[in-house]
Amino acid sequence: QYEDDAFVSYHSDKQLCRELENGDDIKFTLMYDDRIMPGGSFFTSLGNAMYSCRKIILVVSRGWVDAALNQFEMDMALVTLLDDHKDMIIVLLMEHIPKAEMSDTLRMMVKHNTCLKWSDNERKQAKFWRDLKLELGKHHLEEP
DSSP states (O other): OOSEEEEEEOSSOOHHHHHHHTOSSOOOOEEEGGGSOSSSOHHHHHHHHHHTEEEEEEEEOHHHHHOHHHHHHHHHHHHHHHHHTSSOEEEEEOSOOOGGGSOHHHHHHHHHSEEEEOOSSHHHHHHHHHHHHHHHHHHHHHOO
């Protein structure tokens, strides 16, 4: 039923995505907005891309918070969540952003969805990757 493991909303760095797609243990298939085929409404295509994925990952950085397209992607993710009524959004906080600088929608996403925080500490990074892969891999455990 799903074409990809996750739709990824990010600002500029795909390093995180490369780690997931080329990992040693489990490789995930990811969809990005730059893979949406031209011709037709970008916004309709974006919504269809999100619906075709098991999860939606919001890779939140300061640049992501400031980009209008990423705000739209977050709103579209919220619509997808409300339509599907399931645990499908993963928020990755790649740097500290004070709650006062987050939009109301982002604060709600952080509070009510799986939220993982990046760290400069190598041990914490290993836990970050393990937890993210576990969240993305849940369907492998749930499906027969």
